[in-house]
Amino acid sequence: MTANSKTLKVALLGAGNVGSQVARILLDDADALAARTGARLELVGIAVRNVDAPREVELPRELFTTDASALVRGADIVIELMGGLEPARTLILEAIEHGAAVVTGNKALLAVDGPTLYEKADAAGVQLSFEAAVAGAIPILRPINDSLAGDKITRIMGIVNGTTNYILDAMDSTGAQFADALADATRLGYAEADPTADIEGHDAAAKGAILASLAFHTRFALEDVDCQGITEVTAADIAAAKDAGYVIKLLAIAEKLEAANSDGAITSGVSVRVHPTLIPREHPLGAVRGAFNAVFVEAESAGELMFYGRGAGGSPTASAVMGDVVSAARRMVLGGPGRTESTIEVLPVLPIEAVTTQYYIGIDAADQPGVLAKISALFAQNGVSIETMRQTVHSEGNGHDGPGSAELRIVTHRASEAALAATVEAIKGLDIINSVTSVLRVEGV
Incomplete structure (x- = not known):
């Protein structure tokens, strides 16, 4: 079959930063794409809300249309880069109904x-196909779906949101407070005018659900992800973590665990969660700086794997989109069934209480005899073992009545979420405790 013997009609929905770059590649690299796929990829139209809106990439005006539905019905491949839930969902379903392959970057x-x-x-x-939905240009979904298909993935830990990684990295390297680092990220264009989805962890949670679905062959949705953002992380937390040899990252974590159900039987399930996490500075994820992304995969046979690169941007994300487009076009030329994700198992979602990990706890306590003994006793009573404890004494009252205060920074051995929660509640009940300032999880040790 020659590269010119078949033509596939491609419809593009959306012409933002990524969509414009995808259109440019389809037009400028048409001959090369035909050689790779065995078919001409003809961009037949670009659906947008406003035909006359300014765009970074100059594209033929005749390609633009506001009738997305008509464009979808006449396409062999539909690329959805509009974002949001609607009308993207309706248009994707319409494309599927008409037999078109769909490529999307719509993580939400x-x-x-x-x-x-x-x-x-x-x-x-x-x-x-949806490689562009997670970690921009980093090829992570296809390796999970294809290269590791014969292995058993046990855990995935990912820095999958560049905005939060930039903020936490700035706090770590400069000592800045959260608000100042966020303002800097906004000024540089790393954060949106409304950064809620990023700093509250929702964007990372959406990507975590996708990664978990592929890694564990079970369909997970956003509601299955336990989510905590970075808004409560303070410069003091960052400094204390650095002093102990850690760096704080917002991680999306999906791991297969065994837990006891209501009748005591042991069952396998999956925990999917997003939260600020202490990582050893020497861990591969600890070295990911700025707005970069990285995904760390642990598998039974392959061992530890690291995928690193730019997690956002028009050109990097367009690269991931075009990889999916070429894959879909090759399948159409050569024949064979369409592919989505590989669903083999139906594993239950485990609540975060089933997770066992290490923890970092910050405590502001009265500086008086017996404080450490009382706190240590509560940890022991709840089955949580202390690995390290650091104490800094403030000679002043630190805003509290009575004598000075002691700042305690505790790292535990591995413990269950339930045991740790019970410990923290018990500590808060002590009259010698001013406040529990931080509770963060520790991974990668």
Whole structure:
């Protein structure tokens, strides 16, 4: 078959930073793409809300349309880069119904309604691809789906949001407070005008659900992810972590665990969570700086693998989109069933209380005899073992009545979330405790 013997019509939904770069590649690299796929990829239209809106990439005006539905119905491959839940969901379902392969970077939609889209694509026998939905240019979804298909993944830990990594890295390297680091990220364009989805962890949670679905062959949605953002992380937390040899990162973590159910039987399940985490500075994830992303995979046979690169931006993300487009086009030329994700198991979602890890606790206590003994006793009573304890005494009252205060920084051995929560509540009840200032998890030790 020659590269010119078949033409596939490509519809593009959205012409923002990523969409414009995808359109440029389809137009400028048409011959090279035809040689790689065995078919001409003809960009037949670009659906936008406003045809006359200014764009970074100059594209033929005749390609633009506001009738996305008509464009979808006449396409062989539909690339959805509009974002949001609607009309993206309706248009993707319409494309699937008409037998088109779909490529999307819509992490929010996949996290909320991915299982429905996967089922529809499977039933129609069409390919649904979404490499660009997680970690921008980093090829992570295809390696999980293909290269590691014969292995058993046990855990994934990912820095999958560049905004929060930039903020935490700035706090670590300059000592800045959270608000100042966020303002700097906004000024440089790393943070949106409304950064809520990033700093509250929702963006990372959406990506965590996608990673977990592929890694553990079970369909997870956003509601299955326990989520905590970085707004409560203070410069004091960052400094204390650095002093102990750690760096704080917002991690999306998915891991297979065994836990006891209500009748005491042991069952396998998956915990999917997003939260600020202390990582040893020498860990590969600890060295990820600025707005970069990285995904750390642990598998039974392959061992530890690290995927690193730019997690956002028009050109890097367009690279991931085009990888999916080429894959879909090759399948259409050569034949074969469409692919979405590989669903083999149906593992239950485990609550975060089933997680066992190490913890970092910051405590502001009265500086008086017996304080350490009382705190240590509560840890022991709840089955939580202390690995290290650091104490800094403030000679002043630190804003509290009575004598000076002591700042305690405790790192535990591995313990269950439930045991740690019970310990913290018991400590808060002591009259010698001014406040529990921080509770953060520790991973990668």
